[in-house]
Amino acid sequence: MTFSVHGLAVARGIAIGRAVLVASSRVDVAHYFIEPAQVSSELRRLAQAREAVLAELNHLHDNLPKDSPPELSAILEVHLMLLQDSMLEEGVTGWIRERLYNAEWALTSQLDVVARQFDEMDDPYLRERKGDLEQVVERMLRHMKGVTHVMPHASVKRGSPSRQQDLQLDDDMDVPLVLVAHDLSPADMLQFKQSVFTGFVTDVGGKTSHTAIVARSLDIPAVVGARTASQLVRQDDWIIIDGDAGVVIVNPSPIILAEYGFKQRQADLERERLLRLRHTPAVTLDGQRVDLLANIEMPEDSPAALDVGAVGVGLFRSEFLFMGRAGALPDEEEQYLAYKRAVDGMKGLPVTIRTVDIGADKPLDRTVKDETHLNPALGLRAIRWSLADPAMFLTQLRAILRAAAHGQVHLLIPMLAHAREIKQTLALLDKARSQLDARGAVFGPVKVGAMIEVPAAALSVKMFLRHFDFLSVGTNDLIQYTLAIDRADELVAHLYDPLHPAVLRLLADTIAESRAQGKSVSVCGEMAGDPAMTRLLLGLGLRSFSMHPTQILAVKQEVIRADASRLEAWAQDVLASDEPAELMGLKN
Secondary structure (H helix, E strand, O other), rough: OEEEOOOOEEEEEEEEEEEEEOOOOOOOOOEEEEEHHHHHHHHHHHHHHHHHHHHHHHHHHHHHOOOOOHHHHHHHHHHHHHHOOOHHHHHHHHHHHOOOOOOHHHHHHHHHHHHHHHOOOOOOHHOOOHHHHHHHHHHHHHHHOOHHHHHHHHOOOOOEEEEEHOOOOOOOOOOOEEEEOOOOOOHHHHHHOOOOOOEEEEEOOOOOOOOHHHHHHHHEEEOOOOOOOOHHHOOOOEEEEEOOOEEEEEEOHHHHHHHHHHHHHHHHHHHHHHHHHOOOEOOOOOOEEEEEEEEEOOHHHHHHHHHOOOOOOOEEEEHHHHOOOOOOOOHHHHHHHHHHHHHHHOOOOOOOEOOOEEEOOOOOOOOOOOOOOOOHHHHEEHHHHHHHHHHHHHHHHHHHHHHHHHHOOEEEOOOOHHHHHHHHHHHHOOOOOHHHHOOOOOOOEEEEEEEEOOOOHHHHHHHHHHHHOOEEHHHHHHHHHHOOOOOOOOHHHHOOOOOHHHHHHHHHHHHHHHHHHHOOOEEHHHHHHHHHHHHHHHHHHOEEEEEEEHHHHHHHHHHHHHOOHHHHHHHHHHHHOHHHHHHOOOOO
């Protein structure tokens, strides 16, 4: 019987193949009290499991294939940091010493405590790191129980479900295979031979989950958040993954299979055509140059940006360097070396580094958390958090200034709204320069820009342009704050609308005022990487887009097919409409 399962489309394309079902690998946990004399032995069991997993993850990290996407290395590093996080270790030790829980019970109890903190986070990427923490804990539990990962050369037997830790495939599999799982850890994914799976389906996860990140980096169709997919799909079922629509079709009829087979062939041809555009300048039909920049999370992402013809980095999310720190934030030297690697990796092209966008809702040891943070999205985050900790902020500013001695570096400040915040930020930047001067350190010039991501900033754009060299519109947050919508809340997610007239007006006015004053303006949110939005943004006057590297070629194709001057009148009609989506042909 044919049926479909709906989830989130996170990596575009069509995949057709047999299902390889990966059952949940969660270990049953025994709960019992221990005697005081057993505390030291339970702590020893805990330490042994931790060391075993540490060695396992380090082995995987050190033996990554050279052609592995940088996201895999970055995610493994996140797992290593979580494994060594003091909050996890000290909490588990407390449960054992004070409550006399056995080690497994203590570990899962502390997991519940930390998981609740992740659930309260505003940032979707960091919130989904709860899944990474759960996988780290599962690995420790398996070692305590004596269940370890089977290393290569174990094969999948058709017709029988396989646990994640046992899944491996032989090289002679000739039928296309798609992976169906409740969730997948990056370490588990590393044990699958890379060329085997043509697509992924998971019950859980969001657009910034690790499975989604890896799928996008490998350019593999994927659907996440499909909820009950792993329970409904049986081993060896034929499956179609529609990564464009976020739909999984199970046991398709011959007619549906033929239709999607045709779509798949068309998509493959389109991908090949797009690759030919890598070295084609992004210039519209009427001769207007458009800068297509890359958003990156780690210095190692630079080669992927260059491979698709990015003309620079429009957003380096520096907060990824701050995540999962055990006891201390990265010092100046560590940050400087990371920023320098990103600058060197871009081979002379500009790199825009955003100062840390993190806050009271994030699990950093030095971040103050208390019950007053009822709405983290509106609390002490981004520049507010940086200004509340000048020593930390100055450390980051000095590191960025030093990296600027090695190439073109632009400095981007997130979530500014007030004139006093602008003045404080620029004053601290001057102080950072003075501190470097005083110690004779080499540093370079930077252009300084501000993110426009709250309505107050968009409505005060003239003031911002008096102080900054350029602006960058973070449409994800701008939409969220303009419409009072938590984009991570599935109950109201349908109201999250980038084409709402109010959002478009704020965006259009920001672009127009920046151009009128001769200042550069870019868009670095999801709108920039959506080909369906390219013509509208061009018509509004945008000439600088920043997006995930995998989106650049599709957007470039839209750019070189567009006549920007002819789009201006149409864009104004869209702005004036009560239902802009209808004019753009995007109404559901």
